[in-house]
Amino acid sequence: MANATMEEFEALLNESFEIDTPSEGSVVKGKVIAIEAGQAIIDVGYKMEGRVELKEFAEPGEAPKVDVGDEVEVYLDRVENVRGEASISREKARREEAWDRLEKAYAAEERIEGAIFGRVKGGFTVDLGGAVAFLPGSQVDVRPVRDAGPLMGMKQPFQILKMDRRRGNIVVSRRAILEESRAEQRAEVIGKLAEGDAVDGVVKNITEYGAFVDLGGVDGLLHVTDMAWRRVNHPSEILSIGETIKVQVIKINKETHRISLGMKQLQDDPWDAVAAQYPLESVHTGRVTNITDYGAFVELEAGVEGLVHVSEMSWTKKNVHPGKIVSTSQEVEVMVLEIDEAKRRVSLGLKQTMRNPWEVFAEDNPVGKEVEGEVKNITEFGLFIGLDNDIDGMVHLSDLSWDERGEEAIQNYRKGDLVQAVVTEVDTDKERISLSVKALGGDKFAEAVDGVKRGAIITVAVTAIEDGGIEDGGIEVEHEGMKAFIRRSDLSRDRAEQRPERFQVGDKVDVRVTNIDAKTRRLNLSIKAREIAEEKEAVEQYGSSDSGASLGDILGAALKGDED
Numbered sequence: 127m128a129n130a131t132m133e134e135f136e137a138l139l140n141e142s143f144e145i146d147t148p149s150e151g152s153v154v155k156g157k158v159i160a161i162e163a164g165q166a167i168i169d170v171g172y173k174m175e176g177r178v179e180l181k182e183f184a185e186p187g188e189a190p191k192v193d194v195g196d197e198v199e200v201y202l203d204r205v206e207n208v209r210g211e212a213s214i215s216r217e218k219a220r221r222e223e224a225w226d227r228l229e230k231a232y233a234a235e236e237r238i239e240g241a242i243f244g245r246v247k248g249g250f251t252v253d254l255g256g257a258v259a260f261l262p263g264s265q266v267d268v269r270p271v272r273d274a275g276p277l278m279g280m281k282q283p284f285q286i287l288k289m290d291r292r293r294g295n296i297v298v299s300r301r302a303i304l305e306e307s308r309a310e311q312r313a314e315v316i317g318k319l320a321e322g323d324a325v326d327g328v329v330k331n332i333t334e335y336g337a338f339v340d341l342g343g344v345d346g347l348l349h350v351t352d353m354a355w356r357r358v359n360h361p362s363e364i365l366s367i368g369e370t371i372k373v374q375v376i377k378i379n380k381e382t383h384r385i386s387l388g389m390k391q392l393q394d395d396p397w398d399a400v401a402a403q404y405p406l407e408s409v410h411t412g413r414v415t416n417i418t419d420y421g422a423f424v425e426l427e428a429g430v431e432g433l434v435h436v437s438e439m440s441w442t443k444k445n446v447h448p449g450k451i452v453s454t455s456q457e458v459e460v461m462v463l464e465i466d467e468a469k470r471r472v473s474l475g476l477k478q479t480m481r482n483p484w485e486v487f488a489e490d491n492p493v494g495k496e497v498e499g500e501v502k503n504i505t506e507f508g509l510f511i512g513l514d515n516d517i518d519g520m521v522h523l524s525d526l527s528w529d530e531r532g533e534e535a536i537q538n539y540r541k542g543d544l545v546q547a548v549v550t551e552v553d554t555d556k557e558r559i560s561l562s563v564k565a566l567g568g569d570k571f572a573e574a575v576d577g578v579k580r581g582a583i584i585t586v587a588v589t590a591i592e593d594g595g596i597e598d599g600g601i602e603v604e605h606e607g608m609k610a611f612i613r614r615s616d617l618s619r620d621r622a623e624q625r626p627e628r629f630q631v632g633d634k635v636d637v638r639v640t641n642i643d644a645k646t647r648r649l650n651l652s653i654k655a656r657e658i659a660e661e662k663e664a665v666e667q668y669g670s671s672d673s674g675a676s677l678g679d680i681l682g683a684a685l686k687g688d689e690d
Contacts, residue, residue, distance in 0.1 A: 220256030237283040259296035315344040346385035355429025396429035432472030442516040483515035488552040519559035616652035
C-alpha cells in the first residue's frame with residue numbers, strides 16, 4: 127500500500143513536470159466555476175483560480191454576459207497574488223485579442239466595428255471590442271456635430287487612421303466611412319441627373335450666399351442669384367429649411383460632383399418684355415432696393431431693376447451720398463434713360479421727373495428783375511447767393527459796387543447776410559445765374575452821360591475843393607448824380623486863375639467834356655478847354671487877329687453880342 131502510494135505520487139509529480147506552467151503576461155483559457163459578489167471565479171487550470179469583475183464581461187452600455195460553466199479567455203498577470211490566487215483580467219485578454227485583430231484590419235485597410243463610450247478633450251473615446259481608440263472631433267461627421275449624444279454607445283463602423291501598439295495609441299475616423307458611402311451614393315444619384323432636368327429637392331441648409339438642396343442623397347447648391355429674377359438679399363426671404371422646392375439642374379461637375387441648381391430658370395424671364403414695357407423717357411414708379419456710393423437701385427417690377435446714378439439723382443445736390451436723397455424701400459418716380467438688353471441694365475433718372483430749377487428760375491426771373499437771397503459762400507471772385515429751389519446765383523466782384531473796388535466792397539459782406547441783387551444773366555445749360563448788386567440803383571454813369579458827347583459844354587456843381595493832394599489839387603464836381611474831378615491845370619487857361627480856392631462848394635460851373643471812358647467809367651471835364659473853345663469860336667465868328675483887330679476887341683465884340 128505504501129509502495130503503491132509512493133508510485134502514484136511519483137507518477138503525478140512526473141506528470142506535473144511534463145505540463146508547461148503558463149507564463150505570466152499571456153492569454154490563457156479558463157472556466158467560470160462560480161459567480162459571487164459581482165465577480166466571476168475562473169479556474170484557469172494548473173490548480174489556479176482567479177477573480178474577474180463582472181463588468182469586464184460587459185460591452186459598452188450592455189449588461190455583463192457571463193454564466194457559470196462558460197469558457198473564457200483571460201490575461202494572466204501573476205501566477206499567485208497575496209491571496210494565493212492567480213491575478214487575471216478579462217479586459218487585458220480582450221485588449222490583446224483586439225490588438226491582433228485591429229492590426230490585421232489596419233494592414234488590410236478594412237473597416238472595424240466599435241462604439242463611442244466617452245468624451246475627452248478634442249474628441250471621443252471608442253471601444254473597438256477590447257482596445258480603446260481616440261476619435262478626433264473633426265472625424266465624427268462630414269459636418270460639425272453639435273450634439274454627439276445620439277451616437278454614444280451605438281455600434282457602428284470606423285476607419286483606423288493610425289495605430290501604435292507599443293504606445294497603445296489608436297486613432298479612428300467615422301467621417302471617412304460616411305464620405306466613402308456618401309461618394310458612392312452621390313455617384314449613383316448624379317449618374318441619373320442631366321443638366322436641364324427639373325427635379326424636386328428638400329432645403330437642407332441656408333447660408334448668406336445660397337441654400338443646399340438634398341436631391342435624394344446628394345446635395346446641390348442653389349445660389350442666391352439663381353433663386354428669383356428679382357433681387358434677393360438673403361435666401362431666408364423665400365426659403366425655409368425642410369421645404370420641398372422644384373429646381374433645375376444648371377451644371378454638373380463630373381470631377382468634383384458639385385451640382386449647381388436654379389429656381390428662376392423655371393420661370394418666365396421678365397427681361398423678355400422690358401424694351402416694350404419701358405420705352406425711353408417714360409416715367410414709372412419703383413421701389414429703392416439697394417443704395418451704394420455711386421447710386422441707388424430701383425426695382426421697376428420683380429426681376430427688373432435699374433440704376434439711378436448719383437449724377438442723375440438731383441439737380442442741385444451734386445456731391446452728397448445717395449443715401450441722403452433716397453432711402454431703402456422708398457417709392458420713387460423715375461424716368462427711363464437707357465436700356466441695354468445684352469447686359470440686362472436699365473439706366474434711370476430721378477431728377478428728370480422734376481423740372482430743371484434753372485429753367486423755372488429763368489421763366490420767373492427775367493434779366494433785370496430784382497431778387498433777394500442769403501449769402502451762402504464768399505470766395506475770392508465773388509458772392510454766392512441762395513435762391514429758390516436750392517440754387518445759387520453769383521455776384522462777381524466787379525458787380526458789387528460802382529464806387530469801390532471789388533476786393534474792398536466784398537469786405538462789407540458776411541455769410542448769412544440778406545442781399546438784394548438784379549438778375550443779369552441766366553445760363554440754363556451751364557446752370558449758372560449771374561447777379562449784380564451795384565445795378566440795383568441803375569447805372570449812374572450811363573444816366574449821367576446819356577446824350578452827352580465829347581466836346582459838349584455842361585453845367586456842374588462844385589462838391590469839394592482840394593488845394594493839393596489828388597492830382598495836385600483841383601475841385602470835385604457833380605453832374606446828374608455822378609461825380610468827376612477837375613484838376614488844377616484845367617481850372618483856367620490863365621495860370622494865375624488856376625487856384626481851387628477861388629471856387630466855393632455849390633458854385634455852378636460850365637465845363638467842356640474832354641473825354642468819356644465807359645470802360646473806366648470816367649468823365650474828364652475842363653474849364654480851360656471850354657475857354658479855349660469859346661475863344662476859337664469867337665475868332666471864327668468875328669474874324670481873325672490878322673484883320674488888325676486885337677483879340678481883346680474880338681472877345682469884347684463877342685461878349686457884347688452875347689449881351690445883345
